[in-house]
Amino acid sequence: MASHDEETLRMAALAAVLSMLAQNGDDASQIARNPGLPWSQDHRRMNMGLSSLMQKRTSRSPWK
Numbered sequence: 001m002a003s004h005d006e007e008t009l010r011m012a013a014l015a016a017v018l019s020m021l022a023q024n025g026d027d028a029s030q031i032a033r034n035p036g037l038p039w040s041q042d043h044r045r046m047n048m049g050l051s052s053l054m055q056k057r058t059s060r061s062p063w064k
Contacts, residue, residue, distance in 0.1 A: 035041055042053040050056075 036044075038053055045051065045053055045056070051059075
């Protein structure tokens with residue numbers, strides 16, 4: 001029985017931490033998934049050998 005109570009307390013603590021993170025705005029674990037500033041995106045693209053961000057945005061879509 002004690003392990004069941006301990007598990008319930010752990011789940012409650014985890015839910016409390018996740019709730020606090022959600023109230024504070026940005027989730028720190030998701031920051032790396034944001035593309036960043038256009039300057040950063042452009043330089044990453046150029047370093048990978050892709051076209052610049054400006055060229056990508058002005059190129060025609062294959063659906064047109």
